[in-house]
Amino acid sequence: MIEHAARQLVDEPDGVVVTEETDGDFLKLHLRVAEGDVGKVIGRGGRIAKALRALLKVMATRDGSKVNLEID
Amino acid sequence: MSPLRGEEFTGRTVEEAVERGLRALGRKRGEVDIEVLEKGKPANVLGIGGEDARVLLSFQEDAQPETDEPQTDEAEVPRHPAAERPARDDDETPPAYAEELALAATVLRDLLEKMRIEAEVELAEGADEEGLEVLGQDLGALIGRGGENLVALQQIVSAITSKRVGRSVHVAVDIEGYRHRREQQLRELATRVAGRVRSTGTAVTLEPMLAYERRVVHLALQGQAGVRTESVGIEPNRRVVVSSTAPGARGPYRQGAAGPRPGYGGGYGPRRGFGPRPGGYRPRPDR
Numbered sequence: 001m002i003e004h005a006a007r008q009l010v011d012e013p014d015g016v017v018v019t020e021e022t023d024g025d026f027l028k029l030h031l032r033v034a035e036g037d038v039g040k041v042i043g044r045g046g047r048i049a050k051a052l053r054a055l056l057k058v059m060a061t062r063d064g065s066k067v068n069l070e071i072d
Numbered sequence: 073m074s075p076l077r078g079e080e081f082t083g084r085t086v087e088e089a090v091e092r093g094l095r096a097l098g099r100k101r102g103e104v105d106i107e108v109l110e111k112g113k114p115a116n117v118l119g120i121g122g123e124d125a126r127v128l129l130s131f132q133e134d135a136q137p138e139t140d141e142p143q144t145d146e147a148e149v150p151r152h153p154a155a156e157r158p159a160r161d162d163d164e165t166p167p168a169y170a171e172e173l174a175l176a177a178t179v180l181r182d183l184l185e186k187m188r189i190e191a192e193v194e195l196a197e198g199a200d201e202e203g204l205e206v207l208g209q210d211l212g213a214l215i216g217r218g219g220e221n222l223v224a225l226q227q228i229v230s231a232i233t234s235k236r237v238g239r240s241v242h243v244a245v246d247i248e249g250y251r252h253r254r255e256q257q258l259r260e261l262a263t264r265v266a267g268r269v270r271s272t273g274t275a276v277t278l279e280p281m282l283a284y285e286r287r288v289v290h291l292a293l294q295g296q297a298g299v300r301t302e303s304v305g306i307e308p309n310r311r312v313v314v315s316s317t318a319p320g321a322r323g324p325y326r327q328g329a330a331g332p333r334p335g336y337g338g339g340y341g342p343r344r345g346f347g348p349r350p351g352g353y354r355p356r357p358d359r
Contacts, residue, residue: 001186008232054224
């Protein structure tokens with residue numbers, strides 16, 4: 001979902017890389033985008049990043065897991 | 073006694089926020105009480121993650137005429153009420169056209185599919201604006217507490233649609249009529265509270281609301297005789313204060329029936345002391 005959304009938000013979709021890191025039932029997602037696109041996935045005042053995390057949490061709660069999104 | 077007034081100011085540092093505030097108020101340092109609400113944090117090398125410092129400057133409102141308008145934020149009443157469409161969210165972007173809405177529907181469907189949420193997306197003609205409506209079973213979690221996830225969904229859909237059409241558009245998203253019902257409730261609440269404020273002359277502070285909810289209240293009471301509205305406090309505890317415009321009316325010093333947390337709104341009301349605030353006024357960003 002994150003990859004799908006991020007690709008549509010950025011100028012360089014090919015620069016979008018999402019990697020997963022699991023620690024028990026704790027899932028950590030790393031979202032990496034092209035340098036010029038960082039602002040696009042964060043948004044003014046972090047709104048987009050916050051919204052992405054909110055949607056991620058909806059999915060995680062349903063699946064009974066915990067997800068963390070890092071943008072780096 | 074002249075009323076105590078407070079206003080918040082922000083800056084990269086506490087000092088900058090104070091300077092800015094003093095300039096805006098036309099006051100000297102000795103004339104105001106300075107309370108640091110947030111010290112602020114410098115941004116990291118990427119220029120992100122920093123937080124503004126916030127200060128509350130309070131002062132006795134004396135003979136000096138009130139030149140500045142009450143502080144409004146991006147969620148508040150549009151400057152040209154007649155020309156603007158009502159019920160917009162906290163986006164200052166124009167609503168999407170029909171063909172853009174069709175594209176937004178596809179965007180939303182794709183997104184829901186990726187979230188593995190089974191739901192239908194329909195074009196909906198709301199009371200005051202066209203938008204998208206998500207229909208399905210068990211969508212409570214997608215709406216979220218107070219509709220916060222709904223707002224998140226709408227933001228992402230709006231952002232992707234904007235990117236695709238090449239201009240900034242606002243796509244209104246509703247889920248199972250939630251927003252519609254909520255807005256109706258808010259308008260009813262606004263009307264009820266306005267009636268009480270008019271008859272008692274005492275201002276009422278409503279419970280904390282999301283930006284779009286505050287906007288609904290402001291718009292509902294805009295142009296209504298005898299009352300005026302403004303927002304005070306800091307997200308996520310920003311609240312609408314409905315006060316009387318009658319001469320000699322009591323300011324928002326006392327809470328109405330809407331919330332028993334005096335002095336919590338920030339900016340107005342009795343000055344609270346230093347020390348921890350009940351509940352905290354602003355959570356740390358969840359990164």
